[in-house]
Amino acid sequence: MVMKIPNDDFEAARLIWWISIALLPLYLLGCHVLGIQIELSENAPVSVMEIRTGCFVIIIWLYASANIFRSNRLKMDALPDSGENTASKPDHGAFLGLQRYSITILVCMGLSGGIALLGFILCLLGDDKQIVYLFVVISGVAVMILRPKPEEYEHYQKLEMSN
Secondary structure (H helix, E strand, C coil): CCCCCCCHHHHHHHHHHHHHHHHHHHHHHHHHHHCCCCCCCCCCCCCHHHHHHHHHHHHHHHHHHHHHHHHHHHHHHHCCCCCCCCCCCCCCHHHHHHHHHHHHHHHHHHHHHHHHHHHHHHHHCCCCHHHHHHHHHHHHHHHHHCCCCHHHHHHHHHHHHHC
């Protein structure tokens, strides 16, 4: 049974996710329609192969950063209270929990979309179109893995109700 969450905040996170998915084919379309390639001269300090290698390193870093960022941000609420005097602190738990989730989704989708953008840039620099396909597929997998999940959002809703 699929449970529908009737909340505008979760729908906004899903909209960010759908926009991230919609951008992926646009990178491919841009490479095919534009067909513009910036030719690197023979005297260029770096070749397209070196730039491609650097982009693969950046891809690994982007995905790892998004994954670590997401897991750290979502686990912050699971930590026990540090024992400080909470009576003097304002009660921002509900707002901060839902805001933290939305910002986490936005940052993760941005980092994941950056992978496809690197492929588009490589295409403009004259690399093979297969590299663009590869980068878009990697970006798509990252977007699917880091998508907003109802069970995570329900956790923040429960925190909101308990505050």
